[in-house]
Amino acid sequence: MTSVEYKPARRERIREILIEIAVGVVTNLVVTALLSIAGLLF
Incomplete structure (x- = not known):
């Protein structure tokens, strides 16, 4: 595994x-x- 292949990974x-x-x-x-909307509706 070369450094060129390692960097993109x-x-x-x-x-x-x-x-x-x-x-x-x-x-x-x-x-x-x-939750905020539900709190306002219910």
């Missing part, structure tokens, strides 16, 4: 981690928004 992993974090944040915001 590492960058992909970092991107996956960032996507996971982004999805988690968005999910939390959506859940919070839904």
Whole structure:
């Protein structure tokens, strides 16, 4: 495994981690928004 092949793989992993974090944040915001709306309606 050369360093040239290693770097893109590492960058992909970092991107996956960032996507996971982004999805988690968005999910939390959506859940919070839904709970707020539900609180107003019911």
